[in-house]
Amino acid sequence: MHFVTDVVRHALPERHSTSSINPIRLIALVESARSIMDLSAICKASPYLSGLIFAAEDFALDLSITRTPDLKEFLYARSAITTAARAHNLPSTIDLVTTAFRGEEGQRTLRIESEDGKKMGFNGKQCIHPSQVDVVQDVFSPSKDEVEWAVRVVIADQKADAQGRGAWTLDGKMIDVPVARKAKALFKKAELIGFDVQAVQEKWKDQEPE
16 A cells, blocks of 8 residues: 555656545455454555455455355454444445346345445445446435435434434434434435435425424
């Protein structure tokens, strides 16, 4: 990472500035036991680093482990990667490849693995075939229900703030600062992918904190 950073600085000086219109961004492949142990150092190794990718097959080779359908053997490594990326404010955390991609069974496996990765904190997944792209984008994009929930929380949270309320409820569930922040992040993500957020805001403009 240090070497690549030096190369970028010397070979492409116009692309390494934070003010550059099209700055260089690097994503590091995490593929060995050593890299898992050194995640903190890797995350701090370059100002151009914007994410981590879990290279599961190389990791399995390094540790002499066998990949199984439930992926339990990768639980520690995957959790470590998402935690490190979050701790160092890296925007991208890319999950392992789904090696099966043909037919209905392959698509089903891809969706299950994508949903599992999303639950663990990954916000993207490697694709090895064009047929995987639509499923991965669908899973990692906010769903209609998620966007509606986020909009309702954002609208009601603004009203709760005006009322001086630190915590409130929505549909019988407590909403506090961490939950409100999650909703705002989903809201922003929905905007970035072109979701018609304004229409949802109009629908729920009268939402009140309970």
